Amino acid sequence: MVLGNDASSSSLSNKNLSVLVVDDDPLIRMLHDNYLKHFGLKPLVVENGKEAVDLFQLGTSFDLILMDKEMPIMNGVEATKALRDMGATSMIVGVTSRGSPSEMQAFMEAGLDFCFEKPLTFDMIDFILKELNVNDDDDTNN
C-alpha cells in the first residue's frame, strides 16, 4: 500500500495541526489516536460531544475534529451543531458505524465537512489531511 510512504512524507507538514478525537468507545479512541500518530499528529482524545464542546468553550480550538455520531451525554450531531453555533471553524469529520445515506445526510447537515463510515482507513485520513493542508495554503494566500 502506497499510503505508508505518503503518511511518512507528509508527517512534517502535519506536525503543527491540532486534532481532537471524540468517541465513546475506548477501542476506537485508541485506534484513531494511533492512526493519527502514524501521520505525525498528536491528537487529544475525549469521550463524548459535551467534552468537545466544553473544550471549545474554554478557548481551545482545533484544526481537525474526528466526531463519532453515537455517544452518550451529547452525541455527534448535537456536538457538531453546538460547535458550529459557537463559531467553530475547525474541519469536523463525522465517523459513524451507521452507514445509511439518510443517517449520514442528517449528520452532514449538523455542520460536518465530511462524513465517513467506520472503520477509518489510512486512505481516508490521507484525504482529510490533504484537504486540511489545502485549506491552510488557501488561508495563507488570501
Added chain:
Amino acid sequence: MDRNRLQHQVACMRRSLFDQGYLDEPFIQLEELQDDANPNFVQEIVTLFYSDSARLIQNIEHALNSRPIDFDKLDDYMHQFKGSSSSIGAKKVTNECTVFREYCSAENAEGCIRSFQQVKQEYAILRRKLEVYLQMVRQAAVSRTA
C-alpha cells in the same frame, strides 16, 4: 523450534485467516501501526476488543432475556459491537452483526436469538484463532532476537 519454520508457520496462519474470511483490511492497518515504538499494538487493540465484546455480549444477552424486548436498545448494543468488530477487521463477526441488526429492525425476536448465537459462535472462533496466531507471532519475535 527453528526460527525460519516458526516465521513460515506465522505467515501461513496469517494468510489463512485472511483467505478464510476471518480478517480483512483493517487488521492490516493495525499491523502497520506496530513498530519498535509500539511493539505490542496489535495485542493491545485485540485485548481491548475482547473486553469490549464481553461487555456488549453480556448487555445483548440481558436485553434478549428482558420482556418485552427493547429492540432499540438491542440495536444500539449490536451497533457498537459491529463498530468495534469492523474496526479491527473481524469480517465474519461483522457480517453476523449485520444479520442480527436486520432481525432487530424487523423486531423479530426469534431471528435475533438465532442470529445472536451465530454472532457469539463467530466471535469465539475468531478469538481462539487470534490467540493462537498472536502467540505464534510472539514466539517468532522472541526467536528472532534470541
